[in-house]
Amino acid sequence: MYVVSAQQMRDMDRFTIKHIGIPSLVLMENAGAAVVREISRRWPEGMVVILAGPGNNGGDGLVIARHLANAGRDVRLWLAGDKAKRSQEFCQQLGILDACGYRYEHWRGHEEACMAELGQAAVIVDALLGIGAKGELREPYASIGQAVNVSKSPVVAVDIPTGINSDTGEVANRSVRADLTVTFACLKWGQVLYPGADYCGECVLADISIPERAALAVQACDVWLTESSIRQLLPPRPRFSHKGTYGRALILAGSREMTGAPVLAASAGLHTGCGLLTLAVPESVLPTVTARISEPVFWAIPEENGHFASDSVGRLRERLQSFDVVAIGPGIGTWPGGVRWLAGVINAINVPLILDADALNLLADDLSILAQKRSDIILTPHPGEMGRLCGCSTTEIEKNRPHYARMLAQRYGVYVVLKGAYTLLASPSGQLVVNPTGSAALAKGGSGDVLTGMIAGFIAQMRNTEAGMRLAVYLHGRAGEICGMRSMYASMASDVVQAIGPAIRTVSFAGEASRTDFPGN
Incomplete structure (x- = not known):
């Protein structure tokens, strides 16, 4: 089981897409489905509030929302961040969501309504920022992170909690504190270094079809001891x-x-x-x-x-x-x-x-x-x-x-x-x-x-x-x-x-x- 940096993980993604032939949307679908499995096993009932940023981490959140809605769950999806920064994959997933007829809301202008739902949620899904985020949280993520933490509802982080540096484990002000982190393909250093490890809660490593050949291609060598x-x-x-x-x-x-x-x-x-x-x-x-x-x-x-x-x-x-x-x-x-x-x-x-x-x-x-x-x-x-x-x-x-x-x-x-x-x-x-x-x-x-x-x-x-x-x-x-x-x-x-x-x-x-x-x- 490899432990990698953010750059190594990005390179593994690219290698899998370019040389293995698995499209990025398939990887995203696999990632979202893995999170849904954990949610369904641990919180089988109740409202699920999903917070999605504009990047591929947010795209994972949209997949999660769709799968849960398909299963008949009460899903409240909130989009945050600058529309101009939405990734291509995020936009494609949002189009799929629109075609399915599933609803979503925007954080900006509806902050109080979102915070009310956060307090009522059976579980909150943090899909705001992924492993590339570094430094202090800017708005609206700082305010959302604070709202999540004061809600007292259980939190599932997608790949890594918002505000955690995935290379060093450094924690930004008002970072999301998760109860469960579902991370993909490999562990990241920020998940095993204090204080980031403390904010991740329980870590579950999910296979999303990135092969070991991709890890070898980026010269990943650091490993996590397994039983x-x-x-x-x-x-x-x-x-x-x-x-x-x-x-x-x-x-x-x-x-x-x-x-x-x-x-x-x-x-x-x-x-x-x-x-x-x-x-x-x-x-x-x-x-x-x-x-x-x-x-x-x-x-x-x-x-x-x-x-x-x-x-x-x-x-x-x-x-x-x-x-x-x-x-x-x-x-x-x-x-x-x-x-x-x-x-x-x-x-x-x-x-x-x-x-x-x-x-x-x-x-x-x-x-x-x-x-x-x-x-x-x-x-x-x-x-x-x-x-x-x-x-x-x-x-x-x-x-x-x-x-x-x-x-x-x-x-x-x-x-x-x-x-x-x-x-x-x-x-x-x-x-x-x-x-x-x-x-x-x-x-x-x-x-x-x-x-x-x-x-x-x-x-x-x-x-x-x-x-x-x-x-x-x-x-x-x-x-x-x-x-x-x-x-x-x-x-x-x-x-x-x-x-x-x-x-x-x-x-x-x-x-x-x-x-x-x-x-x-």
Whole structure:
């Protein structure tokens, strides 16, 4: 499922019309019919008020009005905007509507009558402005948007709510707030970026006969993770297997002041199904950590003032070849000499390396050490850490999450997991993957440590960096959703760990290993 810009979507439309041979009116008919299906399923009775602008988005609205009227629904169609700006397709659809004998009214001069109907509607259809609209709303759209929002009636947006920038998610003053958005062919970036995503309500993607070939023709590459794609990635658990089958992970974590982070990360890695996990912590931290978790193999690392000793890299180097993935960062803190220590570790590791938390804060002091990498590196920043890595404010990061995630990944040849709603996964190739899962139950300290452990656990099993990242991020979000069903407030990071198994079960066709008829079963 692709996520595209407004320009890519327009180019896909043109390609479909010119090279595939599907006329624009057919695409419009398909789009309108898709919206009608959603309305009929969700609001089968009552008056439907349709607001149509002069462009092709308004043309979709005219199709919706005709189909609903054909079905005997009480339809009130209101036209808005400059007649001189009506598109060719809009004019053709209006001619069809006239030929059918269906009535419509104009907003200008009848504002009070329209507002009265908005308040009485079973559902309002916003077909005023499409994905090309940008900037603040001009009249009459600002006044109509305000009238829609104060009506309290349910709102269905056609493709995107009026006033939402389809590329950035920026919201104009008096933008329409929809309960449901029916979008066509592909998701648009403005539907997955805050605050635009919040104004879209529930998003339904409708097929209007634009083929995948059109997406490939415009070089669309960014995608939305789906449950079906995750199900295909989930590693099998054959009966005839052993702990070595499911990989070996190493997590370097913890410091004198932060002993919980290594426990959460290691526990999460093991809950994903990782066969063997080694937890390396500073020597003085080991008794505290072993009192809280017993399943990992433990490795006490020489320390200085509660942190990993600068000369411990040599000792690490002796055993690094026995692991399939290494994760560094949860709870390690920052300390003088920490950047030099991290550079030495990066240079020593030739398997996928995950850098999280304070490893990212150390990295931000000298990003040039990434040039020493010998294998894939995965950075897992939250927006604040991303700001430090990119040399800008958290606000700037949140304004253009796709840009900064893609830029950092391509500039340094690394993978980036930019956490948030929605989490973005950027690859060195420049592709972005949007993760749909998650909930506010994850908005607590320790959730990031859990994610780090999950990424390590899945990469260890799969020996595939991108697949492991996708699985971990999706299932971490799903675990957060499961916790949120119990309580958005009381859920702890340790609860997220316990929800990993149930999260995996939601996407897995497989249960336990199949029973055999061997003696003893």
